[in-house]
Amino acid sequence: xxxxxxxxxxxxxxxxxxxxxxxxxxxxxxxxxxxxxxxxxxxxxxxxxxxxxxxxxxxxxxxxxxxxxxxxxxxxxxxxxxxxxxxxxxxxxxxxxxxxxxxxxxxxxxxxxxxxxxxxxxxxxxxxxxxxxxxxxxxxxxxxxxxxxxxxxxxxxxxxxxxxxxxxxxxxxxxxxxxxxxxxxxxxxxxxxxxxxxxxxxxxxxxxxxxxxxxxxxxxxxxxxxxxxxxxxxxxxxxxxxxxxxxxxxxxxxxxxxxxxxxxxxxxxxxxxxxxxxxxxxxxxxxxxxxxxxxxxxxxxxxxxxxxxxxxxxxxxxxxxxxxxxxxxxxxxxxxxxxxxxxxxxxxxxxxxxxxxxxxxxxxxxxxxxxxxxxxxxxxxxxxxxxxxxxxxxxxxxxxxxxxxxxxxxxxxxxxxxxxxxxxxxxxxxxxxxxxxxxxxxxxxxxxxxxxxxxxxxxxxxxxxxxxxxxxxxxxxxxxx
Numbered sequence: 494x495x496x497x498x499x500x501x502x503x504x505x506x507x508x509x510x511x512x513x514x515x516x517x518x519x520x521x522x523x524x525x526x527x528x529x530x531x532x533x534x535x536x537x538x539x540x541x542x543x544x545x546x547x548x549x550x551x552x553x554x555x556x557x558x559x560x561x562x563x564x565x566x567x568x569x570x571x572x573x574x575x576x577x578x579x580x581x582x583x584x585x586x587x588x589x590x591x592x593x594x595x596x597x598x599x600x601x602x603x604x605x606x607x608x609x610x611x612x613x614x615x616x617x618x619x620x621x622x623x624x625x626x627x628x629x630x631x632x633x634x635x636x637x638x639x640x641x642x643x644x645x646x647x648x649x650x651x652x653x654x655x656x657x658x659x660x661x662x663x664x665x666x667x668x669x670x671x672x673x674x675x676x677x678x679x680x681x682x683x684x685x686x687x688x689x690x691x692x693x694x695x696x697x698x699x700x701x702x703x704x705x706x707x708x709x710x711x712x713x714x715x716x717x718x719x720x721x722x723x724x725x726x727x728x729x730x731x732x733x734x735x736x737x738x739x740x741x742x743x744x745x746x747x748x749x750x751x752x753x754x755x756x757x758x759x760x761x762x763x764x765x766x767x768x769x770x771x772x773x774x775x776x777x778x779x780x781x782x783x784x785x786x787x788x789x790x791x792x793x794x795x796x797x798x799x800x801x802x803x804x805x806x807x808x809x810x811x812x813x814x815x816x817x818x819x820x821x822x823x824x825x826x827x828x829x830x831x832x833x834x835x836x837x838x839x840x841x842x843x844x845x846x847x848x849x850x851x852x853x854x855x856x857x858x859x860x861x862x863x864x865x866x867x868x869x870x871x872x873x874x875x876x877x878x879x880x881x882x883x884x885x886x887x888x889x890x891x892x893x894x895x896x897x898x899x900x901x902x903x904x905x906x907x908x909x910x911x912x913x914x915x916x917x918x919x920x921x922x923x924x925x926x927x928x929x930x931x932x933x934x935x936x937x938x939x940x941x942x943x944x945x946x947x948x949x950x951x952x953x954x955x956x957x958x959x960x961x962x963x964x965x966x967x968x969x970x971x972x973x974x
């Protein structure tokens with residue numbers, strides 16, 4: 494490749510198995526499953542994936558008279574380079590079209606871009622082995638109308654507004670430091686983050702967030718922005734961390750972010766990872782390539798029954814108790830629970846797997862604050878607490894059991910908690926971590942999903958039944974240590 498293409502950007506299509514470079518002045522204007530439009534006004538070119546197509550038939554169906562046809566080889570595959578005579582079209586340049594036969598499909602690259610650029614783009618084509626997604630699972634969010642596929646080694650955990658794709662086979666250590674959460678799928682109505690990324694120049698760091706803006710484009714007509722990380726800055730951070738470790742200092746986790754944010758009529762959908770390195774970088778690219786919109790469905794209120802037996806007989810599903818005993822400050826009961834709300838038993842959204850008695854039920858990580866050190870200084874402290882469904886707990890090097898009475902009370906509070914309402918109260922003040930204080934992050938494991946409450950993001954009401962009970966149980970444990 495010529496040196497002048499050194500700063501060109503990579504377009505990679507995992508689904509159809511190819512990648513190419515293009516000039517940085519060309520941005521993706523629109524993208525669908527089988528068509529991608531690149532624009533650098535007034536020039537443009539478009540990629541089409543023609544399934545089970547024949548090159549000779551495609552040439553016969555071109556819009557303008559043919560000026561020339563040339564045999565070409567692109568990425569080891571044979572093809573044709575066609576120039577159409579557009580003399581009868583006002584303000585039209587000669588239209589160039591390349592057809593590349595790849596298996597049973599034909600890749601068509603056409604446009605009014607300069608012939609030099611078109612040929613140079615073709616010279617960068619490389620065909621790759623498509624990833625087999627036939628065994629992948631599908632995460633569908635019918636409430637907000639989209640779906641994405643993921644490999645069978647992961648499983649979804651969370652709710653419709655915030656879902657994580659987590660490792661199925663994760664150690665306690667990975668669960669404790671969240672490294673089991675490889676992908677986050679978040680839906681929000683606040684557009685500030687999207688606007689900030691979208692308005693940042695391509696190739697620049699997003700102010701206040703630290704990510705590298707890659708590009709703006711569209712998906713099925715909706716605005717989208719892609720971001721990643723600056724490799725030079727990350728290498729510098731790794732080197733600084735290495736030196737800190739050699740000096741005996743404590744260091745935090747280095748993240749390698751990559752993500753996609755989409756604005757769908759004011760609903761912000763973000764799919765991201767903090768582990769974009771090694772083999773998982775290719776896996777995450779493939780996950781993103783499977784994203785597509787589906788028709789949304791509205792949520793239908795579920796009937797509430799007076800007993801679990803009545804609920805399960807009527808619905809054929811496992812049921813849990815629904816209550817609304819937590820109303821955030823500044824909210825009314827009707828706003829949170831609805832005017833027709835009545836506590837009772839309701840069917841779960843999907844049958845849950847039998848709970849493993851040794852599976853985690855609650856994890857609390859307190860971070861921030863300074864631990865004493867021999868040199869009179871200090872380093873950031875992190876304390877962790879893990880409570881399992883059988884009542885056993887781990888706190889640092891200590892282990893023990895929570896009484897059955899306390900576990901039953903806590904289990905009912907967790908299963909009945911309205912986490913959407915809890916998360917609706919954002920922290921307005923200053924997080925304790927900002928001034929060397931300690932603050933907790935709670936992870937609740939409920940029927941195969943996770944709910945995460947970070948006290949530096951959410952205003953936690955310590956007097957609410959759920960958190961009051963958690964504080965009572967953990968306080969009793971810590972007083973015994």
